[in-house]
Amino acid sequence: MRNLVQKVLDAGVVGAGGAGFPTYKKIDGMAEIVIANGAECEPLLCKDQILMQNYPAEIIKGMLEIMQHMQAKKGIIAIKGKNRKSIQALLSHLPANINIFEMDDVYPAGDEYEVVYHSTGRRIPAGGIPLQVGVVVQNIETLFNIQNAVNGIPVTHSILTVHGHVQTPLTTWFPIGMSYGDVLEIAGGATIDDFVLISGGAMMGHVVTDLSTPITRLSSGFIVMPREAKLSRRKSQSEQTFKRIGKSACDQCSLCTEMCPRYLLGYPIQPHLVMRSLLTTGEMSETLTSWAQACCECNICTLWACPEDLDPSNVCATTKRDLRKHDKWLSPEQLQNLTRDVHPLKEYRNVPTKRLTQRLGLGKFQNDAPFKSEKITAQLVTIPLQQHIGKPAIPVVQVGDKVQTGALIAKADSGGLSVPVHASINGTVKSVDDTIIIEKN
Numbered sequence: 001m002r003n004l005v006q007k008v009l010d011a012g013v014v015g016a017g018g019a020g021f022p023t024y025k026k027i028d029g030m031a032e033i034v035i036a037n038g039a040e041c042e043p044l045l046c047k048d049q050i051l052m053q054n055y056p057a058e059i060i061k062g063m064l065e066i067m068q069h070m071q072a073k074k075g076i077i078a079i080k081g082k083n084r085k086s087i088q089a090l091l092s093h094l095p096a097n098i099n100i101f102e103m104d105d106v107y108p109a110g111d112e113y114e115v116v117y118h119s120t121g122r123r124i125p126a127g128g129i130p131l132q133v134g135v136v137v138q139n140i141e142t143l144f145n146i147q148n149a150v151n152g153i154p155v156t157h158s159i160l161t162v163h164g165h166v167q168t169p170l171t172t173w174f175p176i177g178m179s180y181g182d183v184l185e186i187a188g189g190a191t192i193d194d195f196v197l198i199s200g201g202a203m204m205g206h207v208v209t210d211l212s213t214p215i216t217r218l219s220s221g222f223i224v225m226p227r228e229a230k231l232s233r234r235k236s237q238s239e240q241t242f243k244r245i246g247k248s249a250c251d252q253c254s255l256c257t258e259m260c261p262r263y264l265l266g267y268p269i270q271p272h273l274v275m276r277s278l279l280t281t282g283e284m285s286e287t288l289t290s291w292a293q294a295c296c297e298c299n300i301c302t303l304w305a306c307p308e309d310l311d312p313s314n315v316c317a318t319t320k321r322d323l324r325k326h327d328k329w330l331s332p333e334q335l336q337n338l339t340r341d342v343h344p345l346k347e348y349r350n351v352p353t354k355r356l357t358q359r360l361g362l363g364k365f366q367n368d369a370p371f372k373s374e375k376i377t378a379q380l381v382t383i384p385l386q387q388h389i390g391k392p393a394i395p396v397v398q399v400g401d402k403v404q405t406g407a408l409i410a411k412a413d414s415g416g417l418s419v420p421v422h423a424s425i426n427g428t429v430k431s432v433d434d435t436i437i438i439e440k441n
C-alpha cells in the first residue's frame, strides 16, 4: 500500500497557490496544525470560493488526509468572514478537529505569514517556513488535488476565474496546457479590442500578451484589461524604466515602508531604503539593498501606498534577484536577528479589499464569476515539463503516441525535487521538447 507522500508525488500535486512547491515534500514530516488557506484576496478572483462551495467534502477530506499523515491534532480553514456561502457549505462537513477562522476583508490576508499569524498567533521566522512553528499551510485547490491523489487521480486540470472585460465572467476547470486565447474564448471572448491579460490577479499577477501561452497547474485566473489602463501600463514597465523613474522621483516619504504588511509584522523589510539604494553606490548601496530580502512582492507599496506611482515592489524583486546572484543573500539567522516586534499600528493599517479594488480601476467588475460545471476540452494543449520548483519532468512519450487523459507523459526526475506530468486531453502527441504538445483525436 503506497503512503500519502508517494500518492501525492505520483499524482503530480504542487502548491497551486504560489510558486509550485512539490506538495509531497511539504507533507513529508510532522506538524501540529494544518491550515487550509482560503483567504483568497486578489480582487475579482474567486476560484477558491467556488471550490469550497462546490466541493466542501473533498477539501475537508484532503485536509484530514494530511492531518492524519502529519499527526496534526488541529485543522484550521482560514477564510474571509464575508464569504458566507463558502463558510455555510463547509460547516455541514466540519469534523470536531477542524475549525473555521474568519478573516477580515483586507489585502494581503492570504499571504502565508499573515494567515499563520492571525489564525494561530505564531510568527514564522524571517526567511523561514510555517513548519518551523509547527504549521503546514495548504492552498484550497491543492487540498482538492490531494484528495484526488488518494483516489489515484492525477492533476490534469486547473480551476481558473476569467474576469474583467469579457463577455461572460466565469470560473471553471480547464485542461492544463490549454492556451490563454482558448480559455478566453470559453468566456465568450474580450469585449474590447486592444487588451492584455493580467494573469494571477491584479495585485501579484503579471501581464500576458501572447495568447498562445499555456495555462499551468499554478494558474488561478486572469483579468482582461485595456492595454492602456493604468494598471496594465504600470505592470508592463521595463526594469530600466521603473528604476530610472524611481531614482529621480522618490522623495523618501517612506509611505511604502509604513504600509508594508511584512514590515508591520516586524520583518526586516524597508522598501524606501531599497529605493534609496538606487541613488547610492558602493558599500552604502549594498547595505541598503538587504532591506529587500524579506519582501513577499504583495505590491501594496507600488499599487496602494506610493503617492508618486513608483514601483518599490519591483525594485525589491529585482534587488532580491541581484542579492542571490552576487552571493549577498542573508542567512535566515541573520534575517531573524533583524526582526522586531509586530508594529503597534498594524491593525489600523489594513488595506480594505473593496477600496483597493476601486483604486485598481476594477470597481465596475464587482459581479460574480460563477461556476461553469460543464466539462471543458481543448483541441490542442501545450504542457510544460517545468510547472513547479525543482527539476523538470522527463518525457516518457514520443511523437505519434496516443494518450488518454490522466496518462503519464513525463516522469519525475529522480535526481532531485521534481513531479510527474500527465496528459490533460485524449489525443496524439505532436511534439516533445521542453513542452509536450497533444492534439485531440
Ligand code: SF4
Pocket (backbone or CB within 6 Å): 249, 250, 251, 252, 253, 254, 255, 256, 257, 271, 272, 275, 305, 306, 307, 308, 309, 310, 311, 312
Ligand atoms: S512611497 Fe514612493 S516616494 Fe515614498 S519613499 Fe516609497 S517609493 Fe519613495
Ligand code: SF4
Pocket (backbone or CB within 6 Å): 256, 259, 260, 261, 262, 263, 269, 270, 271, 294, 295, 296, 297, 298, 299, 300, 301, 302, 312, 313, 316
Ligand atoms: S511588495 Fe512592497 S509592500 Fe509588499 S512586502 Fe514587498 S516591500 Fe512590502
